Structure formats: C-alpha cells, structure tokens
Amino acid sequence: MGYDLSVKLYEELKQNGYIDKHSMVTSELKKAIENYDLRLSSEFQPWLPAIVKEIKRHLQALPIKDGTKKKKVHVNMAVLNQEKFRQLWDKIKYKTVYSVDFDSEQLIDLCIAAIQEMKPIEKIRIVSRKGRVEIDHVTGVQAQVVSEKVEDYVSLHHTLPDVITELQNRTNLTRKTIVCILTGCKRLDDFKNNPQKFIEEVANIIQRQMRLLLKDGVKYYKIGDDAYYAVELFQNEELLAYLNDNAIPSEKSPFDHILYDSDVEERFAKRFEHDENVKVYVKLPSWFKIDTPIGSYNPDWALVIEKDGEEKLYFVLETKGQETGMGGRTASR
Incomplete structure (x- = not known):
C-alpha cells in the first residue's frame, strides 16, 4: 500500500x-x-x-484456544464405506507422472504483462518510535508514543541477491526464460527498492501464469495399479478440533468434524454441508500430493456434485484466502 x-x-x-x-x-x-x-x-x-x-x-499474535472445547476428531465410517465416497476415492487415489506441453513464448508474454500491472514496490522504510511507559496501581500500564521518525533504508554497499537464480529455483524455468521475463517487464527499479519483496511478488506471478497456461498442457499418467493412496490412511489420522474455533460438524465427509485453516475454508465447508447437490466431499489430508511442474501440490477439497441427474467430480484447488481475487478455484473431471 x-x-x-x-x-x-x-x-x-x-x-x-x-x-x-x-x-x-x-x-x-x-x-x-x-x-x-x-x-x-x-x-x-x-x-x-x-x-x-x-x-x-x-x-491473533498469540492464539489461545479454549481447552474445554477440545475434541478428538473421529472417522465417520458410514461415509468412509459409502459407495459414493469409494467411487470418488477410486478416481483420485492413483499416484501419477506427467508430461508437459506449452508455449514458452506465450508464458513469457503473459508474465511480462502481469508483472507490468504489479503494484509499485516501495523502498524499505525504517520507522523509529520513542515511547513513554507509565505504571499506575489504578490504571495499570499505559504507553504513549512521544516521537516518531520515518526514513528510507539506503545502503550504498548493499549486495543485491541473484534474482535469476532465485526465480529459477522457485519456478523451475530456464535462465534464458527468466532473463527474457525480467528484461521485458521493465520493472527492475522495483527490485532495487526491495529485492526480497520483488522476488516474492514476481515468483508468485510467474507461478500463477504457469498454472493458468499449464492447465490444458499437462497430461497425467498412472504410475501403475499398485501405486495409490489407500483409503485406510484416513483411519491413521490424529486430529484435534476446537469447537466453534477451527472446526464444524460434518455428515458428508470421512470425519465427524471438518478442520478449517481460514474463514474462506470455513465458508466452503458449510456450503458443502448445506448444498443438497453435494453428495460427498473430503478435505484432502496433507499427505495427498499431486506432482506438478511447479512442485508437489496438495489440493484443498475433492467432492462429488450431482446436478440434473449427472454426477461430476471436482477438485477445489485453493481456498486458503482471497489475496489473488479468487475465493476458490476448481477443476472438474
């Protein structure tokens, strides 16, 4: 800002x-x-x-949960053994390898355009505040700021990080592609202002454009019939819920409670529970990984929706937050 x-x-x-x-x-x-x-x-x-x-x-700098509301999450065997859930799991359980086919020139153009629209990255600023603390037996401890100074952080001998190698490690793209993106975007002054912030923002943009471009250019193949995530792994999960804090009761998933990590995830879980078109769903455990060109990925949800007499399986890829302007992205099969 x-x-x-x-x-x-x-x-x-x-x-x-x-x-x-x-x-x-x-x-x-x-x-x-x-x-x-x-x-x-x-x-x-x-x-x-x-x-x-x-x-x-x-x-929530020091989150304190109410221990009286702590509850062990149990496997919902009625759902785990349900035919619809078994069909869902049979479709997604197999481990895979992939092949990639995409136009690198198109990726470069998309990344350049997106980086050019990136908000300006300001110089690092140091805020110095001097305060006075008063301790009184009646009012307790009172703190008051008496002076404040803001200055840009400038170092004449500051060594800039290797932006090409950093981005290459985060995206798995070639050095040539990274160089084309950086020289084409004409935003290297932002890199000088705040190198770490620039690398974080640009890496996120490149990964986002890769996901959008690769969605139709990645083909997955089963490693074999014996390489899969067994449904019995759900029974090995050790989960603790804090009621009304990070969990809601569930009747459509393999657990009797759904643990959520954010307000967005909470809204998704409630929507799945109350939507009559959602027949069964699962918040995918951390051990459920899909290898992708930009690293191992753990989708948030898998669900079966029945509409107009037709069933469809959906992966919900991301519901961690809304910083990119999307509350959740889905892929159907």
Missing part, C-alpha cells in the same frame, strides 16, 4: 473507533472482524482482504 496510504488507513481506523487514542485495539474492531463487517471507505476496498488478514494476524 505504501507508507502514505497506510497512514491514511490508520487515521480512518481511529476515526471509526476501531483503535483508541493509545493505538490499542477496541472491542469494535474485534467485533467487526468476527462478523465480516469491517467498514472502510471505497479507497480501501481493493485492499480489503489483505487489510483484514493483516489485522487478524495482529489480533
């Missing part, structure tokens, strides 16, 4: 009563986050998912 816009956001949070005069979080902010009702001006709407995520990170 940059420093100036961040300051503006801070002032707006203060005006809306989300933080107090001592820069401490108020109950209004906690309530707004819990109810998905953070109210900000239109200027901040494009940033809203990232703002909410950052606020949550600070609110």
